[in-house]
Amino acid sequence: MSEDAVRLIPADEGSWRLEAYLRRGGYEAARKAVMSMAPADVITEVRKAGLRGRGGAGFPAGLKWSFVPQGGAGPKYLCVNADEGEPGTFKDRAILVRNPHQLIEGMTIAAFGVGIRKAFIYVRGEYGRIAGRLREAIAEAEDEGFLGGGIFGSGFDLEVIVHLGAGAYICGEETALLESIEGRRGQPRLKPPFPAVVGLFRAPTAINNVETLANVPLIIGRGADWFLGRGLPKDGGTRLFGVSGAVRRPGLYELPMGTQLRTIIEIHAGGPPEGVAIKAVIPGGLSAPALRPDELDVTMDFDALARAGSMLGSAGIIVIGDKIPILDVLKVMARFYAHESCGQCTPCRIGTSWIHKTVMRIGEGQGRASDLDHILRLADGMKGRTLCPMGDAAALPVQALVTKFRDELEKAVAR
Amino acid sequence: MSEVKMVGLTIDGRTVRAAEGTNVLQAAEQAGISIPHFCYHPAFEAEGNCRLCLVEIEGLPKLDSACSTVVREGMIVRTSTAPVLEARKDVLEFLLAEHPLDCPICDKAGECKLQDYYDRHGLFPGWFLEAKEKRQKKISIGKGLLLDRERCILCTRCVRYLRKVTGTGELGVFERGVRAEVGTYDDAPIDNNYSGNLVDICPVGAITDTDFRFKTRAWFLEKRPTVCPRCSRGCAVIVESVSGYPLEEGERRVFRIRAGENPAVNGYWICDFGRAGRRDIDEGRQERVIKSASPESELSWQKALADVMARIRSVPGPERAAKVAVILNSRMTREELTLAKRLFAEGLSLDKIFFADPKPGAADGFLLTEERVPNARGVLQAGFSPRLPDLDALAASVEVLLVFGSHLLDHFSEEAVSRALAKIPSKFLFSAHTGPLDRLAEIVFPLAVSAEKSGTYINIDGLRQSFGRAAEPAPGVVSEHEILGCLAAGLGLNVGEHDVR
Amino acid sequence: MSYAPSAAAVKKIDGIIAPYPEKSAALLPVLRVVQDELGCVPPEAETWVAAKLGIQPIRIREVLSFYTMFRRRPAGKTIIQVCRNLSCTLAGAEDIIGFLKERLHVGPDGTTPDGRITLVTVECLGHCDHSPCLQIDGIDHGPVTRDGVAALLEELRAHE
Numbered sequence A: 001m002s003e004d005a006v007r008l009i010p011a012d013e014g015s016w017r018l019e020a021y022l023r024r025g026g027y028e029a030a031r032k033a034v035m036s037m038a039p040a041d042v043i044t045e046v047r048k049a050g051l052r053g054r055g056g057a058g059f060p061a062g063l064k065w066s067f068v069p070q071g072g073a074g075p076k077y078l079c080v081n082a083d084e085g086e087p088g089t090f091k092d093r094a095i096l097v098r099n100p101h102q103l104i105e106g107m108t109i110a111a112f113g114v115g116i117r118k119a120f121i122y123v124r125g126e127y128g129r130i131a132g133r134l135r136e137a138i139a140e141a142e143d144e145g146f147l148g149g150g151i152f153g154s155g156f157d158l159e160v161i162v163h164l165g166a167g168a169y170i171c172g173e174e175t176a177l178l179e180s181i182e183g184r185r186g187q188p189r190l191k192p193p194f195p196a197v198v199g200l201f202r203a204p205t206a207i208n209n210v211e212t213l214a215n216v217p218l219i220i221g222r223g224a225d226w227f228l229g230r231g232l233p234k235d236g237g238t239r240l241f242g243v244s245g246a247v248r249r250p251g252l253y254e255l256p257m258g259t260q261l262r263t264i265i266e267i268h269a270g271g272p273p274e275g276v277a278i279k280a281v282i283p284g285g286l287s288a289p290a291l292r293p294d295e296l297d298v299t300m301d302f303d304a305l306a307r308a309g310s311m312l313g314s315a316g317i318i319v320i321g322d323k324i325p326i327l328d329v330l331k332v333m334a335r336f337y338a339h340e341s342c343g344q345c346t347p348c349r350i351g352t353s354w355i356h357k358t359v360m361r362i363g364e365g366q367g368r369a370s371d372l373d374h375i376l377r378l379a380d381g382m383k384g385r386t387l388c389p390m391g392d393a394a395a396l397p398v399q400a401l402v403t404k405f406r407d408e409l410e411k412a413v414a415r
Numbered sequence B: 001m002s003e004v005k006m007v008g009l010t011i012d013g014r015t016v017r018a019a020e021g022t023n024v025l026q027a028a029e030q031a032g033i034s035i036p037h038f039c040y041h042p043a044f045e046a047e048g049n050c051r052l053c054l055v056e057i058e059g060l061p062k063l064d065s066a067c068s069t070v071v072r073e074g075m076i077v078r079t080s081t082a083p084v085l086e087a088r089k090d091v092l093e094f095l096l097a098e099h100p101l102d103c104p105i106c107d108k109a110g111e112c113k114l115q116d117y118y119d120r121h122g123l124f125p126g127w128f129l130e131a132k133e134k135r136q137k138k139i140s141i142g143k144g145l146l147l148d149r150e151r152c153i154l155c156t157r158c159v160r161y162l163r164k165v166t167g168t169g170e171l172g173v174f175e176r177g178v179r180a181e182v183g184t185y186d187d188a189p190i191d192n193n194y195s196g197n198l199v200d201i202c203p204v205g206a207i208t209d210t211d212f213r214f215k216t217r218a219w220f221l222e223k224r225p226t227v228c229p230r231c232s233r234g235c236a237v238i239v240e241s242v243s244g245y246p247l248e249e250g251e252r253r254v255f256r257i258r259a260g261e262n263p264a265v266n267g268y269w270i271c272d273f274g275r276a277g278r279r280d281i282d283e284g285r286q287e288r289v290i291k292s293a294s295p296e297s298e299l300s301w302q303k304a305l306a307d308v309m310a311r312i313r314s315v316p317g318p319e320r321a322a323k324v325a326v327i328l329n330s331r332m333t334r335e336e337l338t339l340a341k342r343l344f345a346e347g348l349s350l351d352k353i354f355f356a357d358p359k360p361g362a363a364d365g366f367l368l369t370e371e372r373v374p375n376a377r378g379v380l381q382a383g384f385s386p387r388l389p390d391l392d393a394l395a396a397s398v399e400v401l402l403v404f405g406s407h408l409l410d411h412f413s414e415e416a417v418s419r420a421l422a423k424i425p426s427k428f429l430f431s432a433h434t435g436p437l438d439r440l441a442e443i444v445f446p447l448a449v450s451a452e453k454s455g456t457y458i459n460i461d462g463l464r465q466s467f468g469r470a471a472e473p474a475p476g477v478v479s480e481h482e483i484l485g486c487l488a489a490g491l492g493l494n495v496g497e498h499d500v501r
Numbered sequence C: 001m002s003y004a005p006s007a008a009a010v011k012k013i014d015g016i017i018a019p020y021p022e023k024s025a026a027l028l029p030v031l032r033v034v035q036d037e038l039g040c041v042p043p044e045a046e047t048w049v050a051a052k053l054g055i056q057p058i059r060i061r062e063v064l065s066f067y068t069m070f071r072r073r074p075a076g077k078t079i080i081q082v083c084r085n086l087s088c089t090l091a092g093a094e095d096i097i098g099f100l101k102e103r104l105h106v107g108p109d110g111t112t113p114d115g116r117i118t119l120v121t122v123e124c125l126g127h128c129d130h131s132p133c134l135q136i137d138g139i140d141h142g143p144v145t146r147d148g149v150a151a152l153l154e155e156l157r158a159h160e
């Protein structure tokens, strides 16, 4: 058995084909689950494995599934979050391109565990071509009886529909995603009720990230203990760390949960290019508050980053070199959130726009001494008060930049 | 029906009991604690978009919207702690940052929630240095309604109203982020009989009605409830009028009729047809008593009524049944109808008691009924069997005719009515509005409209609804109740005035 | 003006709608088919889709104006989407955008006078390890340089 068998992203080029996946031992875990396990045991095993959601929030997957009511005559749905909108993130793309069958197998196991017969994969609109390959993979799996009616000859069915988004970051937020699948504007819903109880088409719904589900066959195939051994206690498995920005080897690195951030940047991604020093690192996608160079000795796992005042988020690491003015970073950030706010709730709609306008004014040399404090105040006005977590996602990274790089920004304001 | 389960919670230290399923905002309201809010409306599910109603709920790490939080046993809610007040202030500041602040020329000024809340919870220094978004300020969205996108705070009450209440869905939200805006689909303006409610539910001055726009200021309005007289539903309405300042001394105008709240009848809504009843109160009114013999002379209704009594008395008692006739209508109150019954049917023993009402229209499946009178049930309960007169028969035998209301013309041509009346020696018209019948009558009496009266109507479902006077009648304008009471007194008939109600 | 998609598109649309528990849910993918055929979603197409899915046209307008990939007005035959989010900005996206503007003589969201190319700037394309990156008619390219972009434009011209 090659190392590829336990990797989310196999090295082998033709890895996405069914036959390649079968050679890696693919669909054995699903077979095991469907043919020999009780649904509840599937959930228990995943809970034991400490699989935390890879979409951003890090919520334990098995626990989330256990919130979906058991039994019941009505439909239940599985939604796969392949929106991957978090800037600096390109891991789900890699799974869809290189290992779609592992996602499909993970979906089959999850659906079996939760008692679901219909699943939607919400793929961001920009991944239209990739969705084509995913559909091919689904067709392959259906042809072999790994998907569709009577999976492995059992009485278990699963229908999978690929649903393409059309350009909206907010649709990665799970309830906006549901709205989008239902054919509406991607405006997040109030919680509670949580999707596990009232979700897609008002039915109980499990929502998981692509990477989360792609880990499930490993857990069922090799056991929770094996999985925990690949990561940390309570935070099992490997993680796909995407590195971009000021490094020699930008790319995706599949490493144990809890790998040192500095190791990933300096060793795996080769460190910053000649003559460049690191000014800041965003460790988990644009929404994760930036770290200063002296804060890089942190392990990349959910709890450690939360303690460091940031978050693991999507594990998209963006390295900012010292040649780039922080104001430029702030401009991109402010523009992005203003552009992507759904506009539904007051603090986010107006806060993101107001911050953007202020930052742009500073950029035009019209800054005022009070501007930075003002931006912090606006971010405070959004934090914890919006309808969905996007308010925090927009406020926290802005606050971190302004607080941690205040001296440099003061100079930009005074210019 | 199963009994409603009650839940006990604490709001601002007060013990509150609320029905299961109630949200915190409502529960607080019931306990007399008002939590400011824009987007929440009790007629729809909470949407939670304005974020003004944030409160502290013990055990939760963040503030949460009171409108969307359902009460739980033992819940501890705080609505006026420092973090809550801070959040309110910030939300108001955000809204005002994108608001045009054109209150001096805004119809809503004085009854605008944004204005009110800013006064109570805002009052921050103006921080906003950036250019506000430019938006369209005067978009016609149909039925005389105008949309001002700069004033709009995107609470989406209007959009939800048209989706959930009328089901017509003419408004939507377009674009996103700070560019998000409410609008109609190109060539599909709002077109339903309940559009006026949009003005009522818009918490700010973003949707205004050309019928009211720039006519007066909200703080001059006197607002009094009554029951809508325009169909048999009997919706609660509020009549909003100004008497005297800033109008001329002695002048009274009704500027608006709005929906009142009545869960048993209309909820929070009224139809546009009922709302347009404003015109019935103010326009085309019969202002004074006119005697055709001396049209210029000033005459009080009491004096003029003496003529009516004299004419009735001139018909010998036994002949009255054949020679005196009255035409009533179903807009009269239950009390007036009782008086009429005692006076005409019992006291004067008249046979010829008829009714002439507005013609029925089409019901719209929601509130508006076919019957366009408010008290058809009251007519039956008073013991009448309403029927239209036969004009020829009337003309052939009657010597004295009393007509209440002008709706004969809904059923007969003006020519036919003229011809018949020409043959009747004495005819008296009691009418709130001027019309073609006026010139045919010996004396025309200016009657009050229902908004100027108190009384009771019985609606289509048999519900009795009493109401008080909602607008002051002009001097000299008189109600049927007064007319009938005086007639009875003058004719020496005991109609038991005191026990009519 | 009235519009109906080609028979092939209608077949595709019917296939898309079939698995959804509520047909109005198929709105996004259906609009995509229409846009692929027409280059945009004009009002007459809104009317057709509305009737097809049993919803009001206004619901379609709401959706079209929410998602950035939908267009209500025609664009160029080829669409170049250039990413300008952080990773790409760090790698010189603004320079690439400047170069494209100069070469095509259009601003962002502009279409060349011959109607061939529309230039759009977008937020993260999810290709950050290949930044600066861009997408031409759905195909990703990156990391791109000025020369690389010039070559891509050349190739586009050759394909005419």
Ligand SMILES: Cc1cc2nc3c(=O)[nH]c(=O)nc-3n(C[C@H](O)[C@H](O)[C@H](O)COP(=O)(O)O)c2cc1C
Pocket: A052, A053, A054, A055, A056, A057, A058, A059, A061, A081, A082, A083, A084, A085, A086, A169, A170, A171, A172, A173, A174, A175, A207, A208, A209, A210, A212, A213, A388, A389, A390, A393
């Ligand atoms: C603004 C915002 C954007 C998000 N974008 C994504 C995304 O692109 N992909 C994703 O998997 N989760 C995203 N999430 C997280 C989802 O809401 C949700 O937590 C996740 O899909 C659950 O799956 P998981 O438990 O497997 O991580 C986003 C959340 C927010 C608030």
Ligand code: SF4
Pocket: A170, A187, A188, A340, A341, A342, A343, A344, A345, A346, A348, A349, A386, A387, A388, A389, A390, A391
């Ligand atoms: S926080 Fe932003 S994205 Fe979330 S509901 Fe409010 S406006 Fe929409």
Ligand code: FES
Pocket: B036, B037, B038, B039, B040, B047, B048, B049, B050, B051, B052, B053, B054, B065, B066, B067, B068
């Ligand atoms: S009233 Fe609760 S959020 Fe608006």
